Amino acid sequence: MDQFRIFPPQASTTSHEVDTLFFALTAISVFFAVVIFLPIIFFSVKYRRGSSADRSNPKSGSLLIESGWTIGPIFLSLVLFAWNALAYFRIERRPANAIEVQVVGKQWMWKLQHAEGKREINELHVPVNSTVATTMTSQDVIHSFIFCAQYCGTQHSRMIGRVVVMEPAAYERWLKSGEPSESVVRTGDRLFHDRGCSGCHAPNSQFHAPLLQGLYRNPVPLADGTMVTANDQYLRDSILQPAKQITAGYANIMPSFAGHLSEEEIMQLIAYLKYIGNQPPPSQ
Ligand code: HEC
Numbered sequence: 001m002d003q004f005r006i007f008p009p010q011a012s013t014t015s016h017e018v019d020t021l022f023f024a025l026t027a028i029s030v031f032f033a034v035v036i037f038l039p040i041i042f043f044s045v046k047y048r049r050g051s052s053a054d055r056s057n058p059k060s061g062s063l064l065i066e067s068g069w070t071i072g073p074i075f076l077s078l079v080l081f082a083w084n085a086l087a088y089f090r091i092e093r094r095p096a097n098a099i100e101v102q103v104v105g106k107q108w109m110w111k112l113q114h115a116e117g118k119r120e121i122n123e124l125h126v127p128v129n130s131t132v133a134t135t136m137t138s139q140d141v142i143h144s145f146i147f148c149a150q151y152c153g154t155q156h157s158r159m160i161g162r163v164v165v166m167e168p169a170a171y172e173r174w175l176k177s178g179e180p181s182e183s184v185v186r187t188g189d190r191l192f193h194d195r196g197c198s199g200c201h202a203p204n205s206q207f208h209a210p211l212l213q214g215l216y217r218n219p220v221p222l223a224d225g226t227m228v229t230a231n232d233q234y235l236r237d238s239i240l241q242p243a244k245q246i247t248a249g250y251a252n253i254m255p256s257f258a259g260h261l262s263e264e265e266i267m268q269l270i271a272y273l274k275y276i277g278n279q280p281p282p283s284q
Pocket residue numbers: 192195196197198199200201207208209210211212215220234235238239242243245246247250251252253254255257269273
C-alpha cells in the first residue's frame with residue numbers, strides 16, 4: 001500500500017498552489033454534480049409512469065432564481081479565472097538570475113545542455129535551493145518534460161527522465177566532469193561566424209545589416225511602422241522567418257535559416273545573440 005499514492009510527493013515549489021486549485025475545481029464540480037443529479041433522480045422517481053403526481057404544470061417563473069443561476073456561475077467562473085491566471089503568471093515567469101538549461105525533446109529522449117556546456121540525456125542535474133530556468137523545444141513532435149505526458153510514438157512510455165538535486169559544490173564538480181565542453185555562448189559565437197551571420201551583421205560588412213549588440217530586450221522599429229521588443233521569440237523568428245518582421249531602414253535580404261540549423265544550434269545562436277545583445281553597440 002506504500003506504493004499506492006493518488007498524488008506524487010510535492011517536489012516543486014509550485015505544486016502546492018496547483019494542487020489547491022485542483023482540489024477547489026474538483027470540489028466545485030462535485031457540488032454541481034450533486035445539485036444537478038439529486039433532482040434528476042428525485043424527479044425521475046416522482047414522475048415515473050403510473051405515479052399519482054400532479055402533472056397539471058401551472059405557469060410559473062421567478063426572476064430571482066433565474067438571475068441567481070446566471071449571475072452566480074458568471075461570478076464563480078471569473079473568480080476561478082483570476083485565481084488561475086495569477087497562479088499561471090507566478091509559475092511561468094522566468095526567475096531572475098536563474099541557472100540556464102536548454103532542453104531539446106525528440107523521439108524518444110531529452111537532450112539537455114547547461115550554459116557552461118555540459119550535456120546530459122534524460123537527466124537534469126541541478127544545485128539545491130537555486131532557481132533553474134529551462135528553455136525547451138522539440139525537434140519533432142510535442143513532448144512534455146520530464147515525464148512525457150504527450151503520446152509521442154512507439155517508445156513514448158520509455159520517455160521518463162529524472163532530476164538529480166545536488167549540493168552546490170558537488171554540482172560544480174559535476175559540471176566540470178567528463179569531456180571538456182565549450183559554453184553555449186561560445187558555441188553560438190562560433191556558429192555566428194561559421195554560418196555566415198557575421199558576414200552581414202558585422203561593423204565592416206559590405207551588406208547593410210543591423211548590428212546585434214545592444215539589441216536584446218530593447219525596442220526595434222519595424223518597416224511597417226510598428227515597434228516590437230527584441231525578446232527570445234523575436235530573435236528566433238528573425239533567424240527562421242526573417243521576412244516576417246523587417247527592421248526599419250533595412251532591405252529584406254536575410255535568407256531564412258529554417259531547415260539549415262538544428263534546434264540545438266538555434267538555441268546556441270540565440271544564447272549568443274542574448275549575450276551580445278546585452279552589450280553596448282560598438283562605435284562605428
Ligand atoms: C545576407 C545578409 C544576412 C545574413 C547572412 C544574416 N542576416 Fe540577419 N539580417 C540581415 C538584414 C538585412 C536584417 C534586417 C532586415 C530584416 O529584419 O530582415 C537582418 C536582421 C536580423 C535580426 C533582427 C535584427 C534587428 O535589429 O531587428 C537578427 C536577430 C538577425 N538578423 C540574426 C541573424 C543570424 C543569427 C544570422 C545567421 C544565422 C543572420 N542574421 C544572417 C542580413 C543578414
